[in-house]
Every structure is written in structure tokens, then in C-alpha cells.
Amino acid sequence: EDEEEKVGEEKPEVLSPEELEKLKEEVDERKKLISTLRGKPWPMRKKLLTLRESHEFVEKYEGALGKGKSRKLYAYKVMMLKALMGRPYGSMPRKTVPRADEANAMDFAVLWDFGVITNYLFGYAQYSVLFYGYYNSQRAIGWLKFRMPLSYFLVGVGTVAYSYMVVIRTMARNANEDGGGDNNSFNFSWKMFTSWDYLIGNPETADNKFASITTSFKEAILEEQESRKDDNIHLTRFLRVLANFLVLCCLAGSGYLIYFVVRRSQKFALEGLESHSWWERNEVNMVMSLLGMFCPMLFDVISALENYHPRIALQWQLGRIFALFLGNLYTFIIALMDEINLKREEEEVLKLNMTIWEASLYNGTLGANSTAPPITVHPADIPRGPCWETMVGQEFVRLIVSDTMTTYITLLIGDFLRAVLVRFLNYCWCWDLEAGFPSYSEFDVSGNVLGLIFNQGMIWMGAFYAPCLPALNVLRLHVSMYLQCWAVMCCNVPQERVFKASGSNNFYMAMLLVILFLSTLPAIYTIVTIPPSFDCGPFSGKSRMFDVIQETLESDFPAWFGKVFSYASNPGLVLPFLLLMVLAIYYLQSTSKSYKQANLELKKKLQTVSRTINKVLTLIQYLLYSLCGTCTDIVCPPESTPCVVLALT
């Protein structure tokens, strides 16, 4: 009231610049309040009231701010002073920036594969763009001078490099989201407060969810109880060693079986494929697929001996299946190497024969050093060399097709047929088929993920020799997705165990990385050591495939560039550089370890400090209370410590 009177007595004057500034600030504040109102945890009534008042304020003063030098403003000045003195909602509204939702999806961003291929491919398509053999070795094509061999090489190398980058970046991102290894520290709390999905509206889904939450709690309780108990260490260790020994025997056995079958198929190939039955022709692939189906079940049975914690047991199981597939794949590749050597010998023989054939074309009419007009021969008549690269591509394609077929057939028989039998035979069977043996099959998440990873590995291996393989695999993956979606909805029940192999899916990404490395090794080996075919593919005629780089450097770049490159690729420079990188990795790893340690220490300190503060505050409360027991207006009930702090200040 004083302010009002004082101002009223003065002459009506314009607002000074500072007052204008303050008014403007106030208006901006109100506007910000309006925009952040929806994020405030207030009851709706309070929000609406605030909104109305702020709107009125803003409307009144925004117009006024524009004019600046009006006589009427003194009245506004009074109201402004009032507003500044008594802001009803406290201090500056805090920013509530909506944080972007953290998607919790599995990062399988590397799935860029495709396709289903039929037997047509082994006929006409052999000479089509799908395979290596189609590509011409002409250095520059068309008026754009497109360097085709160079681009083929660079694309091959580039895709591998890009894959590495994506996988490692995803792993790093997953590791960061982990919170630095924090994911075990709030297990029970998170299960309690974040496991119910508020979107559930269907009673059946709700029942399933209740059951799965109960199971998950029971597992966590079991885990907690197990970590507190001590077992007979020696027996457990012996059993574990025994189990590993059995597993190794299995792996060795399967490796030998594949080797044996591959040798046999080579023998068949020499005798001519037509004289054998379908089984004998496709023996290798069928054996590999069958092993892939039955060995994991065997591993599961053996792992019952080991008595591990379920998550550890799952990781061991996945590791063993991984080793199985890897062993099989590498046996396959070694067999392929044998075939490549065979084809190269054939090529030598053919080259020899070709010179003889050419000579025969001229019918001995030439002297040793004379030239003659070239005789035109239809391209189809020229004998073609056995293109080993195309053969490699075809083998991979065949492998992938049989793998796909096995998956689909297992799905249809193992899941669908089984579900049909269980459902319909249940009416006339002595025991309950649905609850007891066979019952519906479970949807095995980890097994399916592993299958995807291996499919990807095979694509990486074969992509250099069958360039359209990735494109076709996309098609295959689409079909697989729809088929498996249907199968899951129709014939599967959820898994009983709710353990994940790792908290952040980095376990699978690590597997993917290993597979990437191991898959690209054979391709790199063949590029570096085996000379390309003489008459097919973009590198034909060269002594090594990577000569294309050398060629490009010599002819397309200025001379000094070539010199720089040759200096840079000198082993004397490369080796120290590699050493430096190894040292850098070691250094970074040790600093990260020390940071993690420091992090844990700080956390512990934080807990201790906050406990101490709480104790001190409680003590002060009681002191104050005992000192002025009647002064109830400065001491609030013991719960609200902020009141005590206010009293202290």
C-alpha cells in the first residue's frame, strides 16, 4: 500500500529502462511457466488457475511493453511492483526438459541380409550378376570411366570395415547404457517397480504377466539363496570337468564326421554327380544341418551334470553351440580349399589345352612370327575355365539354402506338427499331453538369436564371391520373420526360464564380433594368397586380387602419391605403428579399470555421507525440540527435514 500511495502522488511518468527490463523479464518468466506447465506435478485445478493468471498477466503487459512512453503506464508500474513483490508460485520455474525416451530395443542393426535362392541359380544364373564370374575384368567401363574391378574390391573391403564399425559402436553404446556395471545393483527394486506393464488390458495377457513376474521373483530369490550356500566343491569340479570332456568329444566327433562326408562328396564329384542319389549329392549340407539340430540337445543334457547358476549355464550352452557351428563351418571351408586347388589344377590343364586349340584354329597356316587376321569365333564356343570363385559362391549359396530349408522344416515339424498332435491327440490319450511330455514347444530366444548370428556369418563369408547374396538374404529374412511370427503365435509357449544371457545383450554382440572376424578371415586369405582365375571375374589375369589397388595408384593418381603410399606401407613403419596401437589399448584399458574402481569408491562414500548427514540432522532436531519444546511453530514433525534446515537458517 505504501508503494502505491507514493507512486500515486508522484507525477505520472514513463517507465525507466530498468523497470522496463524487469517487466520484460517477468513476462518472459510467465511465458516459460505457461510452456512448462504440463510437466508440473500439480493437481489440474492448480494448473488451470496458474494458466489463467499467467495468461492475463502476459496479455496485459505485452501490449504495454510495445509502447514504452505512455502516461498511463504509472498505473501499470504499480501493478508490476505488486506482482514482483508477491509472486504467488515461488521462485523461477525449473526447467523440465522432456528427456527423449530411451529405447530399450535390441540393437541388431547389423541385419542387412536377404534372400532365398533356388536351383535355377546353378544353371543359367551361374553366369549372371549373382556370381563373381559374371563380372568383366575391363579396367574402366563406359564414358564415365567407371573403375569396375577397383570398385568391386573396395566394396568388398568396405562392407567388412563398415560391419566392424557398426558392431563395435553398438557394443560401446550398450556398455554405456549399462551404467558402468550397475545393472545388478537394483535387481529387486526394479523388478518390483518397473516390471508391470501398464499397457496391458487383456485378461489373458495380464494372467501371463502375473505368472511371469512371479517366476522372475522366484528365480531372483533362488539366485540370492544360492549365492549364500556352499556346496561340495570337489564333486562339483569333477562333474564339471567330466561334462567339458564329454562336450569336447562331441565336438571332435562332429568335426570328423563332416570331414569324412566332405571327402566322400569330393569322390562323388570326381565320378560325376548324376550317378548318385539326392542324398549323396547333398550329403554335406544335410549332415551339417542335422548336427546343428541334435548336438545342442545333447549339450543341454550334459550340462545337467554341471549344476551352474542358470545364467552361467546358459552362457556355457551358447558358447558350446557356437563352438560346434564354428567347427563345422571351418571344416567346410577347409574342404572348400581342397576343391579350389582342384579347380586351379584343372585351370592349368585347360590353359595348356587352349593354346593347342588356338593353334588348331589356324590349321597350321602360320609361321612362328607372322600375324594373321583374327578368326571370329562365337563366344559360346570358347572353352571356359573352371571359375573357382563362382564355385565358392555357389557352395555358399547351397549352404545357406539348405540351412534355410532345415530351419523351416524344423519349424513346421518340430513346432507346428507337434502342436497339432498335442492338441488333437490329447482327447484320446492316457496322460495329459499338454502338461506332461511332449507339450508345446518353447520359443527359444537364445537359440534363434544364435541362428541369426550364424546366418549373418555365412553371408559375410560368401558375399565377396556371390555379390548379390546380401540382397537375397533380405528376402529370406522377411519370409522367416513372417513365418516365425505366425509359428510363435500359433504353436509356442513362453520360456519357463526368464534369464537373459547378459544384461545388456553385449554377450550376443560379442559373439557377432567374433563371427565377423572369423568369417572374414577365409575371404581375406583367399584374396591375399590365391591367384584369381585367368578368364572370369573382375580380377582375371592379375597375379593377385589386390594388384588392382597397385594398378589404380600407378595409373590414376599422380606419381608422388604412389611414393607416399609405398613409404607408408613399408613394414618398418607399419610394425612400430601396430606396437603403438597395442600400447594405447593397454593404457586405455587400465585407465578404464581405475575409473570403475574410483566410481565404486565414490558411491560408497556417498552412502556413508548421506547417512551421516541424516544422523546429524536428527540429532539437531531433538536438541531444538528439547530446548524449545513449546516453540512448535519453528520445529516441524521429525519427518520433514527441510523444515529443520529452514529453522536453522
Place this chain on the structure above:
Amino acid sequence: MLHDCTFFTRKEILQLHGRFHELAPHLVPLDYTNQPDIRLPLALIVSMPELKENPFRNRIVEVFSEDGQGNLSFNDFVDMFSALCETAPRELKTIYAFKIYDFNVDNFLCKEDLEKTLNRLTKGELTPEEVNLVCTKAMEEADLDGDSKLSFSDFENMISKAPDFLSTFHLRI
């Protein structure tokens, strides 16, 4: 004006009004220009399909009601769905989650609150010893200041690191 206080557009608010009206067509007027003070009781609200199966439906409605008994006016109804919608920020959701799980409304999550939460989640399938173990462990994990109850800051610290919170604590209408 409502759309400034919520995360909904005008159209969505009209849709919400339609749903509110459906719950009690004879009570809820179609015309809200006079701002009638109509409140629907808890029993009607929790019969909505979005809330019907939720074990915490009663608590959710009580938190957003002005009288704390679960009688929602249309403003409160909109507020409820807005705070739990996809675009609501994490901080807001954390505040309301804390209120929802605080069964005895004392601004702390004490052991009884945790036990009630757990029993609703598992529909009483766990034995009392198991319930006790889980609640003790959860309290140990989240209680930073050692007073054997979770204050809002303890709860917030724990929830901020939870990867599933935003995706599960969300209602769609």
C-alpha cells in the same frame, strides 16, 4: 486451456471427453462450457479397459483425485492420462509413480508399502518368507540414507537408472 496443461492436443482432449462421457452418459454433460463440477466415482473409472487389469488401478485413480478417495472430475481424468502418456517426461512420471506406490500416503515408501506392492504383483503366490526376503533386499538396494524407508530421492535415484521404467509406466488411451 486444458491442452496447455497437458500433453494432449485439442483433438485428443475431445476424444478423452468422449470416453469420460461413455462411462456415465446420464451424469456427464456433453457440453462443458459451463464447467460443471461432475465427479465420477472410483468404481466407474477403474472399469475402463485400460485400467481394468492393472493391479494398481485403485491407487492410480486415488492419486489423481483431489479428495484422495478416487472421485475424478474431467480435469483430473485428463491429468491422469496426460501424466502417464508417452510424451510425459521422466521426472513427472517418477513423481507420480512414487505417489502411486505410497499406499499409506506418508511421502515415504516403507516396508508395508513394498509388501503391498509385491503382493499385488504376484497375486499372493509368494510365501511370507519370500515376500520378506524380497522387500528386505529391495530396501537394502535403494535406501541410501539408512532410515529403512525410501524417500523420494532414494526412489528417484533408483528409478533413474532403470532401463524399463519409461516403457512400462505408460498408459495409452
